[in-house]
Amino acid sequence: MxxxxxxxxxxxxxxxxxxxxxxxxPSKPIRLIIPFAAGGPTDALGRTFAKELGEVLGQxxxxxxxxxxxxxxxxxxxxxxxxxxxxxxxxxxxxxxxxVTLFKSLPYDPTTAFAPIxxxxxxxxxxxxxxxxxxxTLSELIELIRREPNKHNFAHxxxxxxxxxxxxxxxxxxxxxxxxxxxxxxxxxxNDVIAGHVPIIFLSLATGIPIVQSxxxxxxxxxxxxxxxxxxxxxxxxxxxxxxYVATAWYALLAPAGTPQQIVEKLNAASRKAMESPGTxxxxxxxxxxxxxxTPGELGEFIKSEISRWKPIIEMSGAKVD
Numbered sequence: 103m104x105x106x107x108x109x110x111x112x113x114x115x116x117x118x119x120x121x122x123x124x125x126x127x128p129s130k131p132i133r134l135i136i137p138f139a140a141g142g143p144t145d146a147l148g149r150t151f152a153k154e155l156g157e158v159l160g161q162x163x164x165x166x167x168x169x170x171x172x173x174x175x176x177x178x179x180x181x182x183x184x185x186x187x188x189x190x191x192x193x194x195x196x197x198x199x200x201x202v203t204l205f206k207s208l209p210y211d212p213t214t215a216f217a218p219i220x221x222x223x224x225x226x227x228x229x230x231x232x233x234x235x236x237x238x239t240l241s242e243l244i245e246l247i248r249r250e251p252n253k254h255n256f257a258h259x260x261x262x263x264x265x266x267x268x269x270x271x272x273x274x275x276x277x278x279x280x281x282x283x284x285x286x287x288x289x290x291x292x293n294d295v296i297a298g299h300v301p302i303i304f305l306s307l308a309t310g311i312p313i314v315q316s317x318x319x320x321x322x323x324x325x326x327x328x329x330x331x332x333x334x335x336x337x338x339x340x341x342x343x344x345x346x347y348v349a350t351a352w353y354a355l356l357a358p359a360g361t362p363q364q365i366v367e368k369l370n371a372a373s374r375k376a377m378e379s380p381g382t383x384x385x386x387x388x389x390x391x392x393x394x395x396x397t398p399g400e401l402g403e404f405i406k407s408e409i410s411r412w413k414p415i416i417e418m419s420g421a422k423v424d
Contacts, residue, residue, distance in 0.1 A: 229303075239342065256281075268349030275346075
């Protein structure tokens with residue numbers, strides 16, 4: 103049961119014109135929920151972005167990691183928070199798109215439970231192989247797998263990740279007979295590929311770039327629409343062999359549904375400035391990410407399109423979590 107003070111506060115808040123609320127917002131620290139564990143690539147980018155966003159807004163943005171269920175627990179916490187602009191979420195393609203099909207059910211509807219603020223960035227993956235496989239281009243890899251069907255599998259960091267789904271999309275578009283091998287994270291997958299147990303891997307650029315530069319693996323292609331500056335000599339999958347192929351992770355900023363539009367617009371404008379800050383741009387460059395801001399409306403439509411896009415790929419792969 104709500105306390106009397108909370109009820110009175112809510113009545114006072116509801117009686118204030120939205121323009122007044124937007125003018126005074128933010129008047130206290132903002133909580134940014136990241137639905138993945140501290141120390142990972144999503145957390146690293148989220149914390150840097152939180153710091154830069156706080157500087158733009160003139161308020162502290164406090165990060166809270168709420169982990170579990172492939173990002174669903176933290177994302178649900180955002181959906182069920184008060185719609186006052188003081189709890190926002192660092193969303194990703196898993197809990198906002200792929201998990202709709204991957205999980206039997208979600209405690210929230212990504213298309214209605216949130217007030218979209220802006221997309222932040224696209225993050226590419228990398229297709230790499232062990233040198234012993236004897237291929238140096240993506241076309242050579244496709245030819246090898248066609249000659250030797252069901253012999254060469256690919257490793258990835260877990261069911262439903264963009265590495266997994268990117269591999270399934272690769273199989274489908276190239277009409278290949280091969281299987282994905284799921285690991286509990288990129289680390290174990292990478293160890294097995296370097297050891298020669300699995301010859302092919304789909305992995306994040308942040309993890310893959312130093313391994314490729316060390317010579318342990320050969321990079322064949324990046325999964326983004328455009329080439330990545332950190333690996334400018336490596337072609338995209340679309341360039342190398344499969345026109346139209348794109349399989350990237352993405353990050354977005356969200357608020358609970360019902361958040362006043364003036365506050366959403368203020369957060370959108372501040373987020374765009376935060377994306378251009380040296381700290382955020384440096385981390386995005388290191389991760390092979392490309393900023394991709396949108397209007398709130400564009401983000402809402404993008405989420406719907408991503409749910410539809412990945413649904414048949416997930417169903418074809420047979421991947422399920424519960």
